[in-house]
Amino acid sequence: MVAPPARPAGGWHEAVAFDGPVDLATRIAPRITAATVLGDPVLAVLAHEERGALRAVLGDTADHVRFLDPADVHTVPPFTVAVGWARTNRWITEPGGRALVVGQHLEELPGCGPEYWARLDIALDVATADLPVTVLCPFPTAAPQTLVHATHPHVGTDEGVTGGLGYRPPHEAVIDFPPPPPPDLGRPVAHRPFDxxxxxxxxxxxxxxxxxxxxxPEDVADLVLAVNELASNSIEHGPGAGVLRMWDLDGDVVAEVFDGGHVHMPFPGLTLPPPEGERGRGLWLASELCDVLQVWSEPGDGTTMRLTMNRERVSRPAP
Structure with missing residues (x-):
């Protein structure tokens, strides 16, 4: 057992066990205070009681923390949440700074069962791997810990921090947690085959x-560029043709590109590929431009790439 490093190199992803709101606040308040003293940005996504307890313990320091409602943050897929939390590194203003994110696991949220949190934790290890971002994931000590240990490289308890028991690298772990099939959005407002x-x-x-x-207008331009990237990928790297479908939903515009090819990437669009990489830059750019990127790909079944643009642009923490 060891104490977590104050300034890790690269990402740091840790599950934090707690016995109630006050206990959690007592555990994480010193780390939040230390971060704010150094001018580091801090984002906290906590349930109401835990948020209130943390504010009480932090006092005036709470004014330097961005608190977001989990019910708002977790309305999007887990990969999208992971991308948003990784991008907190863009909030850093001080040389050598780090971003700190506290994101509580809350399985009572609609659509946020164990598989959701597993996919989020696995994606966080990929999205923050080389970034100055610390992510703390509070979980009750009474909760089953097998999955928590398996999806967190570090686990903090009363005794200190240890490695997650049974932890597997993201590219291995994600195989056990495939994304749910794409939901049916009803009849599209546009349907256009393309080549x-x-x-x-x-x-x-x-x-x-x-x-x-x-x-x-600026969101229209972003969506056009994002769809063009995906369609161009289908033409250049896929079967050479595809189908565009679009929906105008309540608050969202959804554009979907389908082709008969297969994407051999477990984390499409999650990180910027290396300069020498031939694939993945279009997916990354589409993820940057839109609020949500989802990709479903199975050999023989083709690839569905779905982009969502929210009219209010509220699906991600704004810088």
């Missing part, structure tokens, strides 16, 4: 639907 000769028409369709939906 190289009709790529310009795809951009025109996206522009028409996005403008009619009420998206801001």
């Amino acid at each position: 190289l000769d009709t790529l310009a028409e795809v951009r025109g369709t996206v522009t028409t639907v996005a403008c009619a939906s009420g998206l801001a």
